[in-house]
Amino acid sequence: MFQEVWKTYEENELTHSAAHHLMAVHELRTRHGYARISDIAQHLKITKGSVSSAMKLLKERGYVCEDHNKFLELSDRGATVVAAIEAARVAFQRFLTHALGMDEDDAEIDACKVEHLVSAETRSRLTHFLNFLYSDEPAAQAFLEALRTHALEHGAVIATEEVFAGAPPAGVRDRT
Numbered sequence: 001m002f003q004e005v006w007k008t009y010e011e012n013e014l015t016h017s018a019a020h021h022l023m024a025v026h027e028l029r030t031r032h033g034y035a036r037i038s039d040i041a042q043h044l045k046i047t048k049g050s051v052s053s054a055m056k057l058l059k060e061r062g063y064v065c066e067d068h069n070k071f072l073e074l075s076d077r078g079a080t081v082v083a084a085i086e087a088a089r090v091a092f093q094r095f096l097t098h099a100l101g102m103d104e105d106d107a108e109i110d111a112c113k114v115e116h117l118v119s120a121e122t123r124s125r126l127t128h129f130l131n132f133l134y135s136d137e138p139a140a141q142a143f144l145e146a147l148r149t150h151a152l153e154h155g156a157v158i159a160t161e162e163v164f165a166g167a168p169p170a171g172v173r174d175r176t
């Protein structure tokens, strides 16, 4: 079963590298208004040759197209994928830092590894979980308090005072 899952995934979905190519197009266009092969190569610190072949494939698969200046841009499909990946990264990063008490840098690395792999279902449930965890619900607050105490009693690295002492992480509440 699991073997079938990853095989299907490899065939139909994006590799981690392809996901970062798409995010680069999005970021460069947002920042500068255009994204050329050379800009993407510089942004991702790889050669223009490898960006070219990655982009060829992404164009064939309908994630990327060219604007009237022949500069690269995301298709609707590409834009949808990038938005989903970024939402997943934000949700995971918040989960790892705010719920599990991980260091920001480590959380960013792990979130980067899984961002393009999780389903929309996981992403939305995780966001809902975090919204509840940092809500005014007494049960949620009691849970965080118990988790903090447990971590302190066990000298665990899973939680620190700073993580649980403060207000809810910015932005968690206003996401759906």
Ligand SMILES: [Zn+2]
Residues within 6 Å of the ligand: 016, 020, 111, 112, 113, 114, 115
């Ligand atoms: Zn990544």
